Amino acid sequence: MSKTTVPAIAGWYTMDAGNPHLIGTRCKECGSYFFPKLTTYCRNPACDSDEFEEVQLSNRGHVWSYTNASYKPPEPFIAADPFVPYAIAAVRLDHEKMIVLGQVVEGIGVENLKVGQEMRLVLETLHEDGDQTKVIWKWKPV
Amino acid sequence: MSQDIAILGVGMHPWGKWGRNFVEYGVAAARVALKDAGVAWKDIQFVSGAATMRCGYPGYVAGATFAQALGWNGCEVNTSYAACASGSQALAAARTKILSGQCDVALVIGADTTPKGFLAPAKGYRPEDPDWVRFYIGITNPTYFALYARRRIDVYGDTLEDFAAVKLKNAEHGSHNPNARYRKLFTREDVAASPMVADPLRLMDICATSDGGAAIIVSSLEYAKKIGKGNAPRIAAISTVTPAFANELVEMPDIATDSAAVVDARSFRAAVPAKAYEEAGVSPRDISLAEVYDLSTALELDWIEDLQLAPRGEAAKLLRAGDTRVGGRIPVNASGGLACFGEAVPAQALAQVCELTWQLRGQAEGRQVAHAKVGITANQGLFGHGSSVIVKK
Ligand SMILES: [Zn+2]
Numbered sequence A: 001m002s003k004t005t006v007p008a009i010a011g012w013y014t015m016d017a018g019n020p021h022l023i024g025t026r027c028k029e030c031g032s033y034f035f036p037k038l039t040t041y042c043r044n045p046a047c048d049s050d051e052f053e054e055v056q057l058s059n060r061g062h063v064w065s066y067t068n069a070s071y072k073p074p075e076p077f078i079a080a081d082p083f084v085p086y087a088i089a090a091v092r093l094d095h096e097k098m099i100v101l102g103q104v105v106e107g108i109g110v111e112n113l114k115v116g117q118e119m120r121l122v123l124e125t126l127h128e129d130g131d132q133t134k135v136i137w138k139w140k141p142v
Numbered sequence B: 001m002s003q004d005i006a007i008l009g010v011g012m013h014p015w016g017k018w019g020r021n022f023v024e025y026g027v028a029a030a031r032v033a034l035k036d037a038g039v040a041w042k043d044i045q046f047v048s049g050a051a052t053m054r055c056g057y058p059g060y061v062a063g064a065t066f067a068q069a070l071g072w073n074g075c076e077v078n079t080s081y082a083a084c085a086s087g088s089q090a091l092a093a094a095r096t097k098i099l100s101g102q103c104d105v106a107l108v109i110g111a112d113t114t115p116k117g118f119l120a121p122a123k124g125y126r127p128e129d130p131d132w133v134r135f136y137i138g139i140t141n142p143t144y145f146a147l148y149a150r151r152r153i154d155v156y157g158d159t160l161e162d163f164a165a166v167k168l169k170n171a172e173h174g175s176h177n178p179n180a181r182y183r184k185l186f187t188r189e190d191v192a193a194s195p196m197v198a199d200p201l202r203l204m205d206i207c208a209t210s211d212g213g214a215a216i217i218v219s220s221l222e223y224a225k226k227i228g229k230g231n232a233p234r235i236a237a238i239s240t241v242t243p244a245f246a247n248e249l250v251e252m253p254d255i256a257t258d259s260a261a262v263v264d265a266r267s268f269r270a271a272v273p274a275k276a277y278e279e280a281g282v283s284p285r286d287i288s289l290a291e292v293y294d295l296s297t298a299l300e301l302d303w304i305e306d307l308q309l310a311p312r313g314e315a316a317k318l319l320r321a322g323d324t325r326v327g328g329r330i331p332v333n334a335s336g337g338l339a340c341f342g343e344a345v346p347a348q349a350l351a352q353v354c355e356l357t358w359q360l361r362g363q364a365e366g367r368q369v370a371h372a373k374v375g376i377t378a379n380q381g382l383f384g385h386g387s388s389v390i391v392k393k
Helices: B022-037 B062-070 B086-099 B130-136 B141-156 B160-174 B188-193 B221-226 B268-280 B297-306 B315-320 B337-341 B345-361
Strands: A004-007 A023-027 A052-056 A060-069 A086-093 A098-104 A118-129 A132-141 B005-016 B046-050 B076-080 B105-112 B196-198 B211-219 B234-239 B289-292 B374-380 B386-392
Touching: A060 A098, A060 B141, A060 B196, A086 B141, A098 A118, B005 B022, B005 B086, B005 B221, B005 B345, B022 B062, B022 B105, B022 B211, B022 B345, B046 B062, B046 B086, B046 B345, B062 B076, B062 B105, B076 B086, B086 B105, B086 B211, B086 B234, B086 B345, B086 B386, B105 B345, B141 B196, B141 B297, B160 B188, B160 B297, B160 B315, B160 B337, B211 B221, B211 B345, B234 B268, B268 B297, B268 B374, B268 B386, B289 B297, B289 B345, B297 B315, B337 B345, B345 B374, B345 B386
Parallel strands: A004 A132, A098 A132, B046 B076, B046 B105, B289 B374
Antiparallel strands: A023 A052, A060 A086, A060 A118, A086 A098, A118 A132, B005 B211, B005 B234, B105 B211, B234 B386, B374 B386
């Protein structure tokens, strides 16, 4: 029996496997973007808006910096056994002018990364949970 | 009217992993500071404590806890919590009391006992908590420092050897500091052999957490003169500014930065000392030495630039030229820094001021910075907390 694929964090990204997007909000007054979604009061100190629209953020950007996790993080991280180290990228979205962290796809290590290189958003397994595969956004070199 | 206050006395309980109650470290540090100041405990009019979140209720009301342990003397108390800047905020509270004329002499104090193991977030499924989210997706504390460090390599051309050189320098400084936890010298080979935690940072590039306590006796300049300490070092500035939107760095525990789509991105780390310089009327060129928060070796290099002691991207040049070691042009972390102390959160910002005080008095035996006249501290912690203190002769 095949497992069903579900988001690890529901509502934070679209589930279209071929072309996923992070879901953020944009202030209707000043145009600032927020991720995770902000829906209460705008954080731009010059703006007193409390109205936001949900938007799909750019799913491409450029590496601001990168690292890896050589050791298993503590809970709530759910590690495969044995633990497989993974790379992490901080990617700057050009249009939104914000940096978003995420794991880098399996098989790509820090030796394959460089500040400034283009990355795109993909969905990949974060962990298995019974008969479900929980997927999360990850960054993949273009 | 002068906005300065006098530092009459400083004291510390040595940093370590002693496993005792934090109150013990704080009281020990306070007793040393009182003796150093020549001020009797009964004469202290205000106790300003830096809180610890790791030791239960007594830690939340640290000012009163220390006052009780020293023996209730009827003075007023305060407790401040501001992550890594807690000590500086406690110091700022004392300065406000003194400069407003509500008290003449105060005791500022911070101490901590570290817990065993990881400080993991609360359990359950809690995507509304950014700290929970980042651990869930595999982003730990070293991730952030590694991202900053890697950027220095790719953008400025810093090397792993530079980061190791920071470690070696601070270990050399700390080997002469009786209050430091780690007093061992290291070689480049030792650092290279230490395991990679978050590329490019190895275990030896990242600071530990420690038990420790620090205390400072501060007073009005009039009070200092009255007790014959008119020449005591002075606190000329305390900056505790928050970030300004849009904060350019991705900071623990967030997984994304502010958007700079409509407002320019700004550096928080640079803003913290900038306010201190302005307040003290001091320029970066006037600085004799700096104590900075080296949570990682590479972060010390970032701080050197944020303090405007080197142009952006050029801190490693100073390091390579030996400028930042004791005996160099602008010594950084003459105490040994966090590399040799390990972080004791509520005590750390005060420990930085203790070191500057000893340096300005010419009492930093074995690590003395010649002709030290003006020193600056800098630190930054979670949730928009940071501080910078300027001490001058
Ligand atoms: Zn707005």
